[in-house]
Amino acid sequence: MTVTTETRAAVLHDVDAASARRAGRTGRGSNGGDQRVPVAVGSTAVLLLGALYCLLPVAWVLIASTKDASELFSTFTFAPSTHLWDNIVALTEYRDGLYWRWMLNTALYAGVGAIISTYVSALSGYALAKYTFPGKGVVFKVLLMGVLVPGVILAIPQYLLLAQAGLTNTYWSVLLPQLISPYGIYLARIYAAAAVPTDIIESARTEGARELYIFHRIALPMMGPGLVTIFLFQFVAVWNNFMLPYIMLGNDELFPITVGLSGLLNQGASLPAMYTLVITGALLSVVPLIALFLVLQRYWRVDLAAGAVKA
Amino acid sequence: MTATVEAAPRGGARRTSPKPAKRGPGAARRHLTPWMMLAPGIILFALFMAAPILYTFVLSFQSEVVQGLGLGSGARTREFVGFDNYLASLSDPEFLASVGRVLLYGLILVPTMLGLALLFALLLDARRTGAKGFSRVSIFLPYAVPAVISSLLWGFLYLPAVSPFYWIFERLGWDVPSMLSPGLVVFAIANIGLWGGVGFNMIVMYTSLKAVPSEIYEAARIDGASEVQIAWRIKVPIIMPALVMTALFSMIATLQVFAEPTTLRPLTNSLSTSWSPLMLVYRDAFTRDDIYSAAATSVIIALATFAISFIFLRVVQRRAFGQED
Numbered sequence: 001m002t003v004t005t006e007t008r009a010a011v012l013h014d015v016d017a018a019s020a021r022r023a024g025r026t027g028r029g030s031n032g033g034d035q036r037v038p039v040a041v042g043s044t045a046v047l048l049l050g051a052l053y054c055l056l057p058v059a060w061v062l063i064a065s066t067k068d069a070s071e072l073f074s075t076f077t078f079a080p081s082t083h084l085w086d087n088i089v090a091l092t093e094y095r096d097g098l099y100w101r102w103m104l105n106t107a108l109y110a111g112v113g114a115i116i117s118t119y120v121s122a123l124s125g126y127a128l129a130k131y132t133f134p135g136k137g138v139v140f141k142v143l144l145m146g147v148l149v150p151g152v153i154l155a156i157p158q159y160l161l162l163a164q165a166g167l168t169n170t171y172w173s174v175l176l177p178q179l180i181s182p183y184g185i186y187l188a189r190i191y192a193a194a195a196v197p198t199d200i201i202e203s204a205r206t207e208g209a210r211e212l213y214i215f216h217r218i219a220l221p222m223m224g225p226g227l228v229t230i231f232l233f234q235f236v237a238v239w240n241n242f243m244l245p246y247i248m249l250g251n252d253e254l255f256p257i258t259v260g261l262s263g264l265l266n267q268g269a270s271l272p273a274m275y276t277l278v279i280t281g282a283l284l285s286v287v288p289l290i291a292l293f294l295v296l297q298r299y300w301r302v303d304l305a306a307g308a309v310k311a
Numbered sequence: 312m313t314a315t316v317e318a319a320p321r322g323g324a325r326r327t328s329p330k331p332a333k334r335g336p337g338a339a340r341r342h343l344t345p346w347m348m349l350a351p352g353i354i355l356f357a358l359f360m361a362a363p364i365l366y367t368f369v370l371s372f373q374s375e376v377v378q379g380l381g382l383g384s385g386a387r388t389r390e391f392v393g394f395d396n397y398l399a400s401l402s403d404p405e406f407l408a409s410v411g412r413v414l415l416y417g418l419i420l421v422p423t424m425l426g427l428a429l430l431f432a433l434l435l436d437a438r439r440t441g442a443k444g445f446s447r448v449s450i451f452l453p454y455a456v457p458a459v460i461s462s463l464l465w466g467f468l469y470l471p472a473v474s475p476f477y478w479i480f481e482r483l484g485w486d487v488p489s490m491l492s493p494g495l496v497v498f499a500i501a502n503i504g505l506w507g508g509v510g511f512n513m514i515v516m517y518t519s520l521k522a523v524p525s526e527i528y529e530a531a532r533i534d535g536a537s538e539v540q541i542a543w544r545i546k547v548p549i550i551m552p553a554l555v556m557t558a559l560f561s562m563i564a565t566l567q568v569f570a571e572p573t574t575l576r577p578l579t580n581s582l583s584t585s586w587s588p589l590m591l592v593y594r595d596a597f598t599r600d601d602i603y604s605a606a607a608t609s610v611i612i613a614l615a616t617f618a619i620s621f622i623f624l625r626v627v628q629r630r631a632f633g634q635e636d
Contacts, residue, residue, distance in 0.1 A: 038439060040439035043440045044441040046430070046434060047440055050427065050446060050449075051446040051449035051450055052449075054453050055452070057464035058464075060464065060468060061464055064473070076475075076478060077475040077478060120351045120355065123352065127346075128349070133345045146356060150612070150613060153613045153616075154360060156593075156596045156609060157606070158359060158363045161358075180359050180360060240457045242569070242574075243570065243589070243593075246573075258460065259459075261460065262463075262573070265463060265466075265578075266576075275467075278463060279463075279467065282464060289457075290456075
């Protein structure tokens with residue numbers, strides 16, 4: 001299921017903000033830290049079963065990527081083999097390193113795209129939170145409606161419009177439509193309102209600081225932890241968006257990893273040797289993502305704690 | 312000196328500043344500044360959200376009419392056809408079948424996913440559960456895996472030749488039909504959604520649970536309530552807003568399922584090119600070159616999504632923007 005990540009961000013933020021507020025008030029520490037109680041076997045087992053279910057496909061891909069094409073279908077699934085390096089070499093050699101090009105493309109779409117998107121969101125969110133001007137309410141309501149527009153519905157008209165501009169099948173066609181994130185603006189507005197005190201803006205103004213200077217030098221650093229969250233959610237959203245690049249791109253040198261692997265799997269239907277490449281490719285794409293994700297988890301916690309202090 | 316206070320966009324900070332600020336040009340500039348800051352966002356929004364939406368509406372009321380033999384550049388013209396495309400979509404058995412499949416998919420996925428997410432969240436929040444850190448990270452992990460990759464992984468786990476499950480079934484002498492057979496493929500796709508979504512929803516619920524002050528539970532324990540009673544009678548009602556929202560988002564997302572069935576297609580014959588409504592839209596627009604029908608179907612899906620989202624907007628607005636000035 002492709003729960004749009006932005007929508008998820010909205011819930012998560014909402015819940016986070018509420019919890020941060022309450023945590024700040026009651027000062028309830030981490031769970032179960034207050035007193036030691038014996039561990040219940042039943043509930044722990046259920047939880048571990050859930051963990052096992054979630055780890056199973058990851059474990060499978062780890063082992064399957066060590067097998068060569070014949071072993072994949074002949075040996076027991078969870079019996080590891082020794083061909084991981086051969087598979088990586090084969091994947092690297094496939095059409096002169098096309099796979100690594102997909103990796104770089106993905107980093108460009110998700111990484112650069114999310115950075116620009118976060119900056120645009122921060123600008124808009126700050127303007128909406130910290131200025132009073134005619135039309136503000138209308139602008140915010142229209143943007144908020146954008147939060148509810150399912151991104152996938154936009155993909156086809158976006159294609160048609162970009163085709164008229166001659167931009168389909170270019171990096172721009174995947175990068176540009178994902179720079180706007182109404183969810184990011186929505187979150188940035190909340191962060192700006194909570195993290196940037198109006199007094200500080202006022203005194204900077206009295207000192208003669210320009211508005212954009214105040215934004216870049218004072219507000220932006222204060223919004224930092226919130227902006228990391230916006231960046232992460234946008235990053236995952238772009239990384240996860242399959243339909244847009246699938247529609248926009250014909251040239252496989254521009255593919256992100258998801259569209260590329262899906263295409264390889266398609267070829268595998270007639271050429272089973274491809275399956276080994278697909279499996280190794282899936283592993284190599286998941287590893288950095290999971291590593292990144294474990295780091296992100298820490299950021300989320302930081303963000304939660306920071307929010308508790310501010311709220 | 313008081314002029315500086317007037318020039319402030321908000322009257323929040325009412326303190327006289329030591330230095331007098333120039334009022335005139337500063338105030339005018341400050342009126343333009345928010346628009347300058349909003350400009351990139353508004354332009355991108357107009358180009359990549361508003362314009363495509365309007366364009367879809369325009370297309371959905373049009374159709375291509377072929378004149379003569381349909382040869383030459385002038386032989387095809389666009390014509391306004393009113394609600395014809397909508398009527399055609401709504402009476403198209405393929406579209407209705409895809410909606411039916413997606414409803415079944417949602418009916419399987421949403422209750423299972425949210426039920427398990429709630430169970431795991433409650434277990435994580437319970438005092439006597441062990442291995443919490445490991446389980447939380449493990450269950451959340453699939454959220455980092457894009458739908459295409461998770462469909463690939465599960466797709467292989469469904470193939471009898473590669474799957475460990477079928478290896479076990481074979482040893483046990485059971486004859487289990489392939490998960491990718493026509494009757495079971497909807498469960499196969501729902502399982503991929505479950506795998507990818509349960510952890511995220513669990514975290515949302517767990518975060519919401521952690522916000523509850525523990526004194527409430529202490530009071531209940533003193534009154535003799537069991538942990539299960541505390542979970543059902545106190546915790547679940549308290550996090551109801553989080554449950555409502557995760558449910559709404561999950562329902563919206565089921566309407567848009569596209570990546571999973573598209574990725575699984577090479578592995579099975581049970582998935583048609585019109586398995587889900589969005590796959591049908593894609594096929595109409597790009598395989599059949601009928602962007603007009605695709606546009607009408609898109610609008611119908613969007614309106615259905617809006618109908619669901621409308622409820623969500625009311626909940627969110629009341630909760631998130633009630634306290635902001």
